[in-house]
Amino acid sequence: MSEAVVPVPEAFTTFIAFDFGLKRTGVAVGNRLMRTAQPQGSIHAEGNARFDGVAAKLKEWQPDAIVIGVPYHPDGAPHENTARAKKFGRQLQGRFGLQVFEVDERYSTTEAIASGAKDADAMSACIILEQFLRNLP
Numbered sequence: 001m002s003e004a005v006v007p008v009p010e011a012f013t014t015f016i017a018f019d020f021g022l023k024r025t026g027v028a029v030g031n032r033l034m035r036t037a038q039p040q041g042s043i044h045a046e047g048n049a050r051f052d053g054v055a056a057k058l059k060e061w062q063p064d065a066i067v068i069g070v071p072y073h074p075d076g077a078p079h080e081n082t083a084r085a086k087k088f089g090r091q092l093q094g095r096f097g098l099q100v101f102e103v104d105e106r107y108s109t110t111e112a113i114a115s116g117a118k119d120a121d122a123m124s125a126c127i128i129l130e131q132f133l134r135n136l137p
Contacts, residue, residue: 008101008136012064016040016057017129019069019105019121020081020088025050026121029061030129032136037129039122051095058096066098069105069128103132 013033019026024044030037040061043053070085072078089100108124108131117123 008065012099014061014063015065015067015129015132016061016063017067017069017103017125017132018054018088018092019108019125019128020085021121022046022084024121025053026119026123026125027057028122028125028129029063030126030133032133035130035133035136037126037133039117039119039126042119042121051091054092055096058098063098066092066096066100067129067132068092068100068102069108069124070102071105074106101132103128 014031015029015037017028017030017037023046024042026042027040028037029040040057043050043057045053066089068085068089070089071081086102089102092098093100105124105128108127109120111127112120112123115123
């Protein structure tokens with residue numbers, strides 16, 4: 001798995017992002033050219049069942065790589081969900097063979113809720129992906 005500081009190959013133009021949650025996983029897609037993302041709803045599944053929804057989204061969008069949000073405490077310290085999100089990223093890379101990039105997602109859900117999003121998880125994934133895209137060279 002790669003951190004966002006690792007160079008992203010220029011050939012990677014389409015990305016899908018996941019905001020991992022125990023009950024819901026938000027989804028967004030975006031591209032390097034426009035540096036924007038669009039929310040794509042949430043996968044309402046737990047455990048291994050969520051991978052069916054992930055597989056469907058990957059088939060639909062055919063991304064070059066995956067971006068996941070990794071949560072931290074406000075001071076940057078990891079917590080239980082930090083480890084869960086990182087494990088989810090490793091599982092995605094192992095199951096689907098796509099490179100996974102991690103983004104610090106502190107405050108993305110708060111920002112999504114504050115924006116009035118109907119689906120805060122999908123909007124959070126969108127915020128995570130746009131943050132990643134903005135940092136590409």
